[in-house]
Amino acid sequence: MKVKSWTALALSACMAASLAACGGSGAGESGTKGAGETKEAGESTGESDAKSDASGAELSVTIWDNNQEPGIKEILADFTKETGIQTKISVVKWNEYWTMLEAGAQGGSLPDVFWMHSNESERYMSNDMLLDLTDKIKESDKIKVENYPEDIWGLYTYKDHYYAVPKDIDTIALWYNKKLFDEAGLAYPTADWTWDDLTEAAKKLTKPDGSQYGLALKMDNNQAGYYNLVYDKGGYIINEDKTRSGWDDPKTIEGMNILAGWLKDGVIPSAQTQTENGEDVLLQSGKAAMALQGSWMVAAYRDNEYTAENCDIVELPKDAVTGKRVSIYNGLGWAAAKNGKHTEEAWKLIEYLGSEEAQRKQAELGITMSAYKGTSDAWAKSAKFNLQAYLNMMDDMVIRPYSKSTVTWETADNEIITKVYTGELTMEEACKKMAEQMNEKLAEEK
Amino acid sequence: MGEKRRGLSPRERSEWFWGWLFIFPTVLGLIVLNIIPIFQTIYQSFFKTGDFGKGNIFVGLKNYQKVFGDQEIWQALANTFRYAVVEVPFSIALSLVLAVLLNRKMRGRSFYRTVIFLPMVAAPAAVALVWRWLFNTEFGLINHVFKSSVSWISDPGIAIYSIAVIGIWSILGYNMVLFLAGLQEIPHDFYEAAEIDGASGVDSFFHITLPLLSPTIFFVMITRVIGALQVFDLIYMVIDETSPALPKTESLVYLFYRYSFVNKNIGYGSTIVVLLLLVTLLITVFQMLAQKKWVYYG
Numbered sequence: 113m114k115v116k117s118w119t120a121l122a123l124s125a126c127m128a129a130s131l132a133a134c135g136g137s138g139a140g141e142s143g144t145k146g147a148g149e150t151k152e153a154g155e156s157t158g159e160s161d162a163k164s165d166a167s168g169a170e171l172s173v174t175i176w177d178n179n180q181e182p183g184i185k186e187i188l189a190d191f192t193k194e195t196g197i198q199t200k201i202s203v204v205k206w207n208e209y210w211t212m213l214e215a216g217a218q219g220g221s222l223p224d225v226f227w228m229h230s231n232e233s234e235r236y237m238s239n240d241m242l243l244d245l246t247d248k249i250k251e252s253d254k255i256k257v258e259n260y261p262e263d264i265w266g267l268y269t270y271k272d273h274y275y276a277v278p279k280d281i282d283t284i285a286l287w288y289n290k291k292l293f294d295e296a297g298l299a300y301p302t303a304d305w306t307w308d309d310l311t312e313a314a315k316k317l318t319k320p321d322g323s324q325y326g327l328a329l330k331m332d333n334n335q336a337g338y339y340n341l342v343y344d345k346g347g348y349i350i351n352e353d354k355t356r357s358g359w360d361d362p363k364t365i366e367g368m369n370i371l372a373g374w375l376k377d378g379v380i381p382s383a384q385t386q387t388e389n390g391e392d393v394l395l396q397s398g399k400a401a402m403a404l405q406g407s408w409m410v411a412a413y414r415d416n417e418y419t420a421e422n423c424d425i426v427e428l429p430k431d432a433v434t435g436k437r438v439s440i441y442n443g444l445g446w447a448a449a450k451n452g453k454h455t456e457e458a459w460k461l462i463e464y465l466g467s468e469e470a471q472r473k474q475a476e477l478g479i480t481m482s483a484y485k486g487t488s489d490a491w492a493k494s495a496k497f498n499l500q501a502y503l504n505m506m507d508d509m510v511i512r513p514y515s516k517s518t519v520t521w522e523t524a525d526n527e528i529i530t531k532v533y534t535g536e537l538t539m540e541e542a543c544k545k546m547a548e549q550m551n552e553k554l555a556e557e558k
Numbered sequence: 559m560g561e562k563r564r565g566l567s568p569r570e571r572s573e574w575f576w577g578w579l580f581i582f583p584t585v586l587g588l589i590v591l592n593i594i595p596i597f598q599t600i601y602q603s604f605f606k607t608g609d610f611g612k613g614n615i616f617v618g619l620k621n622y623q624k625v626f627g628d629q630e631i632w633q634a635l636a637n638t639f640r641y642a643v644v645e646v647p648f649s650i651a652l653s654l655v656l657a658v659l660l661n662r663k664m665r666g667r668s669f670y671r672t673v674i675f676l677p678m679v680a681a682p683a684a685v686a687l688v689w690r691w692l693f694n695t696e697f698g699l700i701n702h703v704f705k706s707s708v709s710w711i712s713d714p715g716i717a718i719y720s721i722a723v724i725g726i727w728s729i730l731g732y733n734m735v736l737f738l739a740g741l742q743e744i745p746h747d748f749y750e751a752a753e754i755d756g757a758s759g760v761d762s763f764f765h766i767t768l769p770l771l772s773p774t775i776f777f778v779m780i781t782r783v784i785g786a787l788q789v790f791d792l793i794y795m796v797i798d799e800t801s802p803a804l805p806k807t808e809s810l811v812y813l814f815y816r817y818s819f820v821n822k823n824i825g826y827g828s829t830i831v832v833l834l835l836l837v838t839l840l841i842t843v844f845q846m847l848a849q850k851k852w853v854y855y856g
Contacts, residue, residue, distance in 0.1 A: 211819045218610045235822070237607045331800040384712040387801040388694050399696070518819045526800055532801045 169454045170198040174223040176209040179411035183479035217241045223450035224458045230267040231518040237270035243448040246273045254467040263511040264443035276445025277466035277481035281406045281440040283505035291422045292401040305429040314379035317401040326379035328391040328400035332526040336406040342367035344431040345439040349513035357550035372539035383533035408501040414495040439505035443511040521550040603828040621829035639811040642786035644722035657737035675731035686795030717803035740774030744773045769854045810834045
């Protein structure tokens with residue numbers, strides 16, 4: 113027994129050793145790189161040594177939008193050609209993206225370079241998770257603050273320090289299905305439309321049997337959807353110093369009542385329908401004749417056969433009373449991890465991505481409109497749609513409402529709005545409720 | 559070595575040593591991945607947690623007070639129960655019948671067994687995606703075949719049961735395999751003797767199969783109840799965030815996910831899981847006590 117058991121132990125020890133050897137060989141290989149440079153090979157501790165070698169560094173880049181991946185890959189390839197720094201891009205879908213980033217921030221393993229969004233930026237900046245770019249921007253000859261919209265810098269500025277370089281800018285416009293307009297014998301929407309014109313057209317485009325609706329507007333489509341109505345009427349969602357909600361402002365409610373009217377007229381599909389099939393699916397299947405969509409959706413509609421063939425874009429309608437045509441806008445930023453291993457290289461990449469050259473290329477490739485002023489004109493020619501409408505919407509823009517806990521109050525808002533769609537609440541009740549919960553959460557931020 | 563083990567024979571000692579050696583990797587995994595996090599979670603439930611695990615503020619039982627006064631939590635608990643009450647009995651009854659049928663000698667037995675077990679091998683995300691389309695109100699196969707327009711997964715009244723149907727479908731194969739293993743243990747003589755005495759197939763099922771299989775049924779029931787109370791992925795994947803059915807379908811684990819990972823309120827999220835832990839413990843203890851009434855250890 114004893115002899116047997118000891119042989120077994122010896123055997124398993126051998127196996128374990130061989131396993132460890134397997135695992136170790138990777139580190140060993142990268143270790144040899146470092147060993148070549150240091151005289152005492154024994155001291156080289158493998159991985160960290162080899163990676164501090166600039167030429168061996170590979171920057172991890174993480175984004176959340178599949179549609180932008182091919183274009184961004186091209187720009188990253190240009191960067192590698194210019195600097196010799198390798199990059200590796202990964203795409204993580206929006207929801208998982210923030211879970212992953214949160215875990216990465218907490219565990220000290222953020223990607224080297226990644227997208228930042230106004231919903232979350234303040235949490236990351238105020239907790240010192242992002243690389244401070246202030247001095248680097250000052251010294252840079254490629255990044256000049258005045259070349260990008262001030263409000264987008266604002267999203268990524270904390271206590272007068274910059275933590276990200278603006279990547280893009282997005283505006284909102286109206287998508288419509290030409291085929292359905294033709295069938296109904298209606299003229300296409302124009303830039304002179306008011307919201308009342310949209311209402312009238314939507315009524316005519318809605319079929320009573322539920323096979324076709326005038327407009328798709330999902331319950332959580334705030335940025336591209338109802339926020340624009342609110343600001344057209346002169347209302348607001350959050351005040352300047354982010355302490356109070358504007359949901360219960362009479363003008364805000366007035367704007368939201370336009371949406372309530374559409375719901376009452378039945379020109380918008382039910383909450384059930386839209387929760388199962390998003391605005392994009394409804395537009396792509398000819399079930400909805402119009403939709404309010406952000407410029408980030410262009411790539412998806414360009415690549416969809418049906419929408420490429422049948423749909424086009426026009427500026428958002430104006431408000432008949434105030435004459436305002438506001439587009440909510442937002443812009444992503446390129447940020448880097450503060451405790452990353454290659455912060456120097458990461459900055460080089462961010463500087464490159466923000467440079468006029470890369471920003472122009474981003475527009476030309478049709479990835480998105482670029483944040484760098486004057487580089488987006490090329491974008492208007494990147495697809496057969498009337499993309500100029502999105503550029504024209506830049507004339508009157510309001511930055512997407514945000515605070516430190518944007519996600520928390522937005523999630524609750526969406527849940528309340530859904531109840532207006534299902535008829536459980538009137539729009540006015542909903543607005544009051546949203547103001548209440550939002551004020552509560554804003555108070556907790558302090 | 560301690561005083562107590564002096565009395566052990568060399569053989570016992572060797573068994574002790576090897577026993578621990580072999581379970582060591584598993585125990586280590588359990589401690590690192592399960593046991594330590596359990597205590598951390600309980601610990602965190604007494605805090606208002608700061609961003610990225612920094613700046614936690616001790617708040618005593620405040621989170622618990624909030625949980626008990628939170629309508630949303632009780633609704634989620636009710637949803638979870640509603641799911642469990644449908645999923646567990648149906649999945650057990652159906653898989654038991656399937657197991658008995660597939661325990662006989664018949665053509666294509668392995669084929670059927672494999673087909674029924676397949677959902678277990680499929681990735682949950684893929685399963686959810688396929689069912690989402692089957693259930694789709696506008697374009698779904700089910701509504702298309704039955705010429706109906708039921709909102710299977712977004713009507714608050716029925717969505718949770720639609721989810722339970724997916725749950726039953728996914729777990730059927732696994733339960734069946736466990737029951738098949740249990741059925742092989744039952745000696746064939748019993749059935750022969752019963753047959754000679756003139757018992758029908760149904761009689762044998764109720765008087766031989768069921769009692770002798772009861773330990774397996776008990777095991778499956780305990781694990782399934784615990785599993786059902788933890789339902790999350792199906793709801794997360796199938797029910798859209800804006801769905802009007804969400805308030806009537808979100809489970810406790812779903813709320814935990816939302817508070818911890820979307821709203822980043824880890825303290826409150828932890829409190830929700832601690833509540834779930836207590837509920838699960840209570841139900842399991844109750845089941846353990848009740849087993850004396852019906853489980854037959856031959």
